Amino acid sequence: MKTITTTEDLAAFCADAARADYVTVDTEFLRERTYYSKLCLIQLAYRGDGTDDAVLVDPLAEGIDLAPLYDLFRDAGVVKVFHAARQDLEIFAVEGDTIPAPLFDTQVAAMVCGFGEQVGYETLVRRVAKAQVDKSSRFTDWSRRPLTDAQKKYALADVTHLRDIYEHLAAELAKTGRTPWVEEEMDVLRDPATYRVEPRDAWRRLKMRNPSPRYAAIARELAAFREDYAQTNNVPRSRVFKDDALLELASMKPKTPAELGKARLLLREARKGAIADGILAAVAAGLAVDKADLPDLPSQKNRDQINAALADLLRVLLKAKAEKAGVAAKLIATASDLDDIASGTRDGDWAKGWRKTVFGTDALRLCEGEIALACKGHAVRVIELPRD
Structure with missing residues (x-):
């Protein structure tokens, strides 16, 4: 199991992979304590002669530059194959300003091919590759070094079996004439806007039951502040304040620190300092919105x-x-x-x-x-x- 830790070795592998029809890709990352995912490992494989055609890339290695990988991702002659690609693609879109293309998601393809809804990778490995995946390393800390042999074996299996799965699904799609169906589904994944959360639009994700436009205006300002704070400080939005606390604040409309202190659902850390100041400013901004500029409520129409x-x-x-x-x-x-x-x-x-x-x-x-x-x-x- 080869682990690439230098830019030179990564460039050499990518040059070899660029001669293949496709390359399978997966990542391991952490996100529990950050807004953006921390990329910890990249797995790559292509259909070669079995010698160094599947590798692990350590993005945490000192001095490594992922530029050769992003060049490969932009190579229109090589299909980039993922399973349940969205989170992986978000990482590359944020860190490398690159979305791999052409793109193929085996989870989407499997749904088109009749494998059921949201079919898991292990299921496809079992049914297509006739193999089993050792799940024991799934929830390990991928940021710690050195990686164990068990971690490396688990991670590499995510792209070696994916070769068989991709070839099987691609052949099935070609046989049934449904390759364009999957291509349609890739449009959303290829769109950079899929991976951007604009603070001013963050409120649209909320499940608001209050139909009041003024309530929505305050919620919009609170959600925008929370998203901007979370992005700027790279912390999960729930660590700033959770949705239920946001909606409570939109109803309470606190104007002073004392009123803010009466919120039942607000975390203790959010009752003071920059977060408390931001909440009060957001509420004030929501209350000041002109009637003509109140937001249109999400369409719960009819x-x-x-x-x-x-x-x-x-x-x-x-x-x-x-x-x-x-x-x-x-x-x-x-x-x-x-x-x-x-x-x-x-x-x-x-x-x-x-x-x-x-x-x-x-x-x-x-x-x-x-x-x-x-x-x-x-x-x-x-x-x-x-x-x-």
């Missing part, structure tokens, strides 16, 4: 107008369509999507691209009374209804 019977029919239709296509239902449309459709929404990812072909068109036809569903045995059939 939730009270959901046609519950139609939503149930859409769930049946989705299940039937997913089973027929051999695609994970969750990849086609979420439960929230179905409720949106049943409340009158007529656009969304479910109505675009391959999803429209598999499900979206018939979903809209069901809403318009153009088709009905019938059950025969275990099969659900779509029945055309006569036009009026």
Whole structure:
């Protein structure tokens, strides 16, 4: 098990990998105590002759420069293969301002190929590579050096078995003509905006039950302060204050340190110093927002107008369509999507691209009374209804 600790060795490996059709990639990182992930290890492999075609790269090694790796990531002739790529890609987007391309995510591909929803790497290793993964090192401290042999073996397995998985899924997609489906799914992962959290937009992640625009304005300012503080100080946003405390503050509208001290859910560290000052300033800013500039609440639109019977029919239709296509239902449309459709929404990812072909068109036809569903045995059939 070779571990690369110098820029020269990394450049040599990347030059060899650049001659391959693809390279498999994985990372080990820590994030429990920081806002941004701390990259601790990179695993790389390609299909070679078995000699040094799978390596570990130590990004913590003194003096190492990852520039050769980022050059490989930008090489359009080599497919970069990940499993459940989002967190790995975020690291490279933040640290190297690079998103690997072309890109292939085996978790997404497996969902398209009928392996179920959010299929895990170990499951694919077992079902495709006919091997087992030793999980004993999964939750170890990857920042400590030296790494143990068990850690190295575990980490390297994440990219060596991935070669077999990628080749199997790529062949299956080519056979079924669904390679473009996976390409569509990669659009979000290739978009740099996927990995940026703008403080002014952070409030949109909150689950707010209060419909008041003023409440939302205060929550927006509090969320923006928290996100900016967390990014600047590289601490988890929950270490600044948690969502429930934020929403409590938006309701309380504290204007003084004394009023702030009455918050039940605020961490002790947040009741003084820079965080306390930031909270009071954010609340004041939210209260000062002009009525014309109050935020539009996240679209909980028409939730009270959901046609519950139609939503149930859409769930049946989705299940039937997913089973027929051999695609994970969750990849086609979420439960929230179905409720949106049943409340009158007529656009969304479910109505675009391959999803429209598999499900979206018939979903809209069901809403318009153009088709009905019938059950025969275990099969659900779509029945055309006569036009009026």
